[in-house]
Amino acid sequence: MRVVLAIAAKDLRQRLRDRSAWVIVFLAPVLISALMALAFNNNDEFRANLGVVDLDRGPAAAGLTRVLKSPELEGTVHVRSYDSEVAARRAVDAGDVHAAIVVPKGFTESLHGGGAEPVRVLDSVDYGLQAQLAEAVTESYVAQVNADRLSVATAVAAGAQETDVPELAAKAALLRLPEDVRAQGLPDDPLKVISYFGPSMGMFFVLFTVGFGARGYFIEQQQGTLDRIAAAPVGRGALLIGKSVSTFVYSLAGLATVTVVSWLAFDASWADPVGVAALSVAMAVCVVCLTALVIALVRTEQQAQGLASILVFALVLLGGNFVFASGTTPAIRTLALFTPNGWALRGFTDLGTGVRGWEAVGAPLLGIAAFSLVVVAVTALLLRVRRTP
Amino acid sequence: MKNVLECSHLVRRFGERTAVDDVSLSIAPGETYGLLGPNGAGKTTTIRMVCGLLRPDAGTVHVAGLPVNTAAGPAKQLIGFVPQDVALYPDLSVRENLRFFGRLYRLPRRRLERRVDEVLHLIDLGGRARDRVDSLSGGMRRRLNIGAGLVHSPTLLVLDEPTVGVDPQSRHAILESVTRFGEEGMAVLYTTHYMEEAERLCDRVGIIDRGGLVAEGTPRELVALVAERDRVRLTAVGGLTAYADACRRLARVEGAARSGDKGDVVELVVKDARSLLPDLLDLAHALDVGIRSVEIDEPDLEAVFLHLTGTALRE
Numbered sequence: 001m002r003v004v005l006a007i008a009a010k011d012l013r014q015r016l017r018d019r020s021a022w023v024i025v026f027l028a029p030v031l032i033s034a035l036m037a038l039a040f041n042n043n044d045e046f047r048a049n050l051g052v053v054d055l056d057r058g059p060a061a062a063g064l065t066r067v068l069k070s071p072e073l074e075g076t077v078h079v080r081s082y083d084s085e086v087a088a089r090r091a092v093d094a095g096d097v098h099a100a101i102v103v104p105k106g107f108t109e110s111l112h113g114g115g116a117e118p119v120r121v122l123d124s125v126d127y128g129l130q131a132q133l134a135e136a137v138t139e140s141y142v143a144q145v146n147a148d149r150l151s152v153a154t155a156v157a158a159g160a161q162e163t164d165v166p167e168l169a170a171k172a173a174l175l176r177l178p179e180d181v182r183a184q185g186l187p188d189d190p191l192k193v194i195s196y197f198g199p200s201m202g203m204f205f206v207l208f209t210v211g212f213g214a215r216g217y218f219i220e221q222q223q224g225t226l227d228r229i230a231a232a233p234v235g236r237g238a239l240l241i242g243k244s245v246s247t248f249v250y251s252l253a254g255l256a257t258v259t260v261v262s263w264l265a266f267d268a269s270w271a272d273p274v275g276v277a278a279l280s281v282a283m284a285v286c287v288v289c290l291t292a293l294v295i296a297l298v299r300t301e302q303q304a305q306g307l308a309s310i311l312v313f314a315l316v317l318l319g320g321n322f323v324f325a326s327g328t329t330p331a332i333r334t335l336a337l338f339t340p341n342g343w344a345l346r347g348f349t350d351l352g353t354g355v356r357g358w359e360a361v362g363a364p365l366l367g368i369a370a371f372s373l374v375v376v377a378v379t380a381l382l383l384r385v386r387r388t389p
Numbered sequence: 390m391k392n393v394l395e396c397s398h399l400v401r402r403f404g405e406r407t408a409v410d411d412v413s414l415s416i417a418p419g420e421t422y423g424l425l426g427p428n429g430a431g432k433t434t435t436i437r438m439v440c441g442l443l444r445p446d447a448g449t450v451h452v453a454g455l456p457v458n459t460a461a462g463p464a465k466q467l468i469g470f471v472p473q474d475v476a477l478y479p480d481l482s483v484r485e486n487l488r489f490f491g492r493l494y495r496l497p498r499r500r501l502e503r504r505v506d507e508v509l510h511l512i513d514l515g516g517r518a519r520d521r522v523d524s525l526s527g528g529m530r531r532r533l534n535i536g537a538g539l540v541h542s543p544t545l546l547v548l549d550e551p552t553v554g555v556d557p558q559s560r561h562a563i564l565e566s567v568t569r570f571g572e573e574g575m576a577v578l579y580t581t582h583y584m585e586e587a588e589r590l591c592d593r594v595g596i597i598d599r600g601g602l603v604a605e606g607t608p609r610e611l612v613a614l615v616a617e618r619d620r621v622r623l624t625a626v627g628g629l630t631a632y633a634d635a636c637r638r639l640a641r642v643e644g645a646a647r648s649g650d651k652g653d654v655v656e657l658v659v660k661d662a663r664s665l666l667p668d669l670l671d672l673a674h675a676l677d678v679g680i681r682s683v684e685i686d687e688p689d690l691e692a693v694f695l696h697l698t699g700t701a702l703r704e
Binding site: 002003006010013014017018223224225227228229230231232233234235238 | 440441442459460461462463465466468470472474475476477478479480481485489490492493494495537
């Protein structure tokens with residue numbers, strides 16, 4: 001045990017004397033996550049300024065405006081009216097509004113039968129999200145209108161008088177579609193950007209310690225100190241554990257620094273500190289396993305550096321460390337499940353939105369553990385094959 | 390008296406090449422044993438097997454009766470290993486390096502601190518104890534390299550060519566230290582390709598060439614092997630390799646090799662140098678080799694090596 005501690009303490013002392021190690025594992029993640037939080041912070045205050053062109057002048061078009069000005073959308077959607085489509089287009093192009101909805105002439109009339117031009121959304125490439133919102137609200141409203149038309153048409157087909165149609169249409173309009181769909185299981189707390197990018201950047205930079213650790217091993221081999229240790233009464237196991245302990249402590253310290261600084265200085269919030277600690281420990285163990293894998297795979301310091309860099313970038317790109325998982329394709333989201341950092345980010349996201357305990361970190365911990373076990377198995381196999389007598 | 394080191398029929402192969410071929414040697418307590426041979430003769434491979442860094446294909450190594458192998462056995466507690474290249478942590482201080490290597494041998498804290506101070510005094514680096522290794526001169530690093538192998542007070546000290554690339558002053562200090570280790574009762578295995586070091590330091594010398602131990606004895610016993618011979622050194626210009634080959638074919642020439650720092654010397658071990666000298670000069674003339682000087686010496690270990698192997702130590 002004393003020998004293990006001596007090796008670990010020596011390794012840590014060397015790492016902490018390396019200024020670049022301080023920058024990469026402690027300073028850079030804090031700075032980058034803070035920058036990312038600043039860059040994406042407007043997500044917390046989403047606004048959509050929408051223009052409405054009412055060419056219909058009927059109650060159906062007025063209904064759409066009422067929906068846009070409803071209490072549910074107050075604070076998110078601001079409505080401005082325009083007299084013509086040309087004026088609305090000009091306003092969209094000038095950035096005065098993010099998108100505009102054009103209700104065509106005869107839209108209300110179409111409730112009583114007959115056709116009408118479709119409702120159109122004028123959008124801008126600069127405000128895609130706001131245009132999507134305008135389209136969604138419009139589609140929802142048009143679906144309601146179509147349902148009303150269907151009700152009236154059904155009544156007429158069943159023998160209702162033509163003179164009763166306006167009254168029937170008004171009654172149908174009072175029957176709302178069950179469009180209020182609620183997703184079950186989603187937490188109520190919004191995810192703060194820093195709560196995502198803090199641990200995300202922490203993991204990104206801590207994964208770099210894979211390269212540090214592997215390079216350190218080959219540097220020791222080159223400078224002969226590894227031989228010197230092997231000439232002492234020190235078992236391979238003690239050497240391996242000693243070096244692993246230093247990598248583990250270093251990685252954990254890096255992740256802890258980022259989470260604590262994100263919490264204290266940038267108001268990041270996670271529902272469960274124990275869950276944060278568990279995810280951090282699991283990731284630090286995983287970094288140790290990855291370091292061992294790189295050492296088993298290569299033979300020189302340069303190869304170790306190269307392979308570790310490729311591995312780190314592949315993991316962070318697939319795991320979603322640079323973009324929110326919701327902003328990626330389903331394929332990437334599936335691939336993220338094959339990365340430990342992808343699982344850890346899932347856990348941190350859940351913790352950041354108020355989910356607690358095993359519900360938040362259970363699956364991520366199992367995912368990271370499974371990944372680490374596979375890495376350990378491959379490493380053991382490689383070392384067995386390459387072991388020199 | 391029981392030997393500190395017993396190597397028995399050591400064999401080590403790397404693929405088709407046999408690096409060490411049936412080497413047996415022993416070292417008594419307080420004895421300094423020199424393993425003398427040119428680069429690539431098998432000295433370092435032998436030492437790596439002695440220190441448990443390399444598993445022999447055949448043969449055994451025992452230190453104080455305990456078997457040595459690549460696992461962390463108790464025999465390793467008795468061995469102090471000083472590798473050929475400086476093997477230290479450049480970003481740690483002198484004291485931190487000594488402390489770390491002492492901890493590997495599980496020295497209790499107080500004893501470790503006492504030994505670190507003693508070793509610092511021994512290698513004359515007490516005043517630089519807090520300095521980082523990368524701030525030391527080459528000679529100081531060499532001394533510290535030896536010190537790191539001494540912290541745990543080994544019974545057997547193994548030094549692999551510790552004076553290679555060292556300035557004369559540091560070299561003198563290293564040789565003085567090694568002499569003292571032997572006087573204090575430590576068994577020392579010392580490899581070198583410097584004949585004068587082996588002659589000065591070693592109680593016994595083993596001459597190793599192409600993986601095999603070709604002769605063993607005290608320096609005096611070994612020189613006696615070539616007592617009837619002379620050592621001739623010809624400094625010359627021209628095709629000296631061809632000249633050395635031609636000399637080797639002459640009767641009464643028992644060894645010839647090109648040597649010297651600039652490769653401008655042909656060394657010969659011959660019987661009756663004075664009567665052979667005209668033939669050597671005629672041969673030089675025939676091969677268009679210009680002789681600049683001729684020295685005829687008493688035989689030494691270098692001559693023994695030339696006689697036994699046909700090649701020079703630093704060829």
